[in-house]
Amino acid sequence: MIANVFHPFPSKPVCLLVASLLFFEASVFAQIRVRDPKTTAERSVEGRVNGRIDQGIDKGLDKVEEGIGSLFKKKDKNKKQEKEEPQSNPTEVSDTGSTSKNSPKSNAQESKSEQPKSLKVYSKFDFVPGEKVIAFDDFSTTNVGDFPLGWNTNSSAEVVTLDDSPTKWLFMTKDGFFQPTYIKDLPENFTLEFDIYNRYVNGNILTYRFLIHASDNPKRDLSDSDIAKSGIYFGWSGGTGEANFSAYEKGEKIIKNDDLSIKELMWDENPAKVRFSIWRQKTRLRIYVNQNKVLDLPQAFDTESKYNVFKLGGRYMNFATADNKDEFMVSNIRYAVGAPDTRSKLITEGKFSTTGILFNVNSDKIKPESYGVLKEVGSVLKENATVKVRIIGHTDSDGEDAANLDLSKRRAASVKSALQTEFGIDPNRMETDGKGETQAVAPNTTPEGKANNRRVEFIKL
Structure with missing residues (x-):
């Protein structure tokens, strides 16, 4: 089969280049895999992976007919995508958590309170x-x-x-x-x-x-x-x-x-x-x-x-x-x-804490599914126009102490920005602060304990 494919190309250098193309295409379609090749999980998806490799080889043969130049275009495109879409750190533990202390990117500063455009997509999302x-x-x-x-x-x-x-x-x-x-x-x-x-x-x-x-x-x-x-x-x-x-x-x-x-x-x-x-x-x-x-x-x-x-x-x-x-x-x-009682706790008790405002990993970017909670807080502040609040960010203990402190401060600032931008709350009514991992409300030894520690607190001033 391969000999028939290479027959139109008499020179050995071109044959080698085409073979490289086939290997490149096959490797692209073999991306979906379990990360540890020694585990039984890879064996469980082996049939699917092999099928995709076969598809990759077929597409590679099609690329040969289209010309060798397309290979270099694909490489350029991949390089561009790598710059535009950086890969996640393999040590990240969850979409709402922090990296481990062994991570070289532990709680690295990713953005300065820049909200994702998709936040407004959830404008009708009232889930709390x-x-x-x-x-x-x-x-x-x-x-x-x-x-x-x-x-x-x-x-x-x-x-x-x-x-x-x-x-x-x-x-x-x-x-x-x-x-x-x-x-x-x-x-x-x-x-x-x-x-x-x-x-x-x-x-x-x-x-x-x-x-x-x-x-x-x-x-x-x-x-x-x-x-x-x-x-x-x-x-x-x-x-x-x-x-x-x-x-x-x-x-x-x-x-x-x-x-x-x-x-x-x-x-x-x-x-x-x-x-x-x-x-x-x-x-x-x-x-x-x-x-x-x-x-x-x-x-x-x-x-x-x-x-x-x-x-x-x-x-x-x-x-x-x-x-x-x-x-x-x-x-x-x-x-x-438990049913959150935003109005009573913030206005009557003077303090409201929520685990429902979620962020991207090691980032101050608010996840759009947090919209329902933000909307509740924004409504309370609109209904009580004289109330001022301090917004305090908290993290779990994963990551370095100093990085967690910085991250918690940036997340609080991000919440303030969202309340101002999305709900028209006067920024002069909101102060921000961050406590990092220093005020845990649950042990950081379990996933649910960490989830309860990753929270945003609102204190009436």
Whole structure:
């Protein structure tokens, strides 16, 4: 086969150059991999990686016909992209945290209170996370290739990383349910957030879902048979954007909606990452996909039922061929409880603290999903025009002390800038400060402890 391809080129130098081209193209399409080649996670995606390498070789042969000059254009383009899109530091632990103390970029100064343009995209996003983080799971303590502690399943999965990103994902490749056992009580006020990574391959008709329900035995209940007692069901078909929802109360289906169409859940063979945000307030349920509210139901939960199970799952995943499995992964699970009372705590008690204002790693850039919290604070300040506040940033203990102190000050300044720019709050009413890691409210020994320490505090002056 290769001899036939090289036949039109009689000189050895040109043959060598073409061979280099093929190697370059194959390497580009082999980027999606687990980072440790010795782990079982790489073996689990070996078929997919090899298939992409084959695709890369085919495209490389096409490039030969287009001319050798395209190789140099591609190299120039890659160099340009490297300058425009710097790679994440491999030691970064989460999208909301800091790098470890061993990182050469530990809490490096990335920006000076420059807000991302996408912040305004979330202008209708009214999601406000719970007051106290009970669990935060980014799988940072799980080795690649292992099944994480704190999870139960009637199927199989393993933790992987993709490309050169440090983010870890729980990769679910077979039918079944995957239940984080640390979510064992879902009270009348809670929020639950998580990232989903999906890639829809070759028209595989697969369905994904998450369930919240009451169970007499959560460890045993790993099917969907008990959902009809009391619970909610949300499912969607891979790539189509078609979704459906059901709510059950004491064995009776009280709500059904099979006509949901969610553009964020539409994709083809290109990977798509979306963030789900679930918010319960007594009987009320809100579900968001990225910045869009897709459900708002005032009577979805039964006040007499004890909801104690959350689980994710898929169906028909094992119908896909070995080389064409859909990719269904989850990461960055954030579970918090308690209804934040911004107005009462800031105006009456004189102090309000929130973990819901999130930032990029080692940066003062506010994540757009923080818009709901900022909007709440902005509304309180608008309604109380004489009130002045001091905004104080806090970090966890990852990173150097001095760098964390500087980062906390810059993050407080960034919040002040957002309140001024987005909500018209007079900057003369706001002071800023930062305490770094010096005023921890929880041990920095667990992911949820660190999540509670990464906070922004508002003090009435």
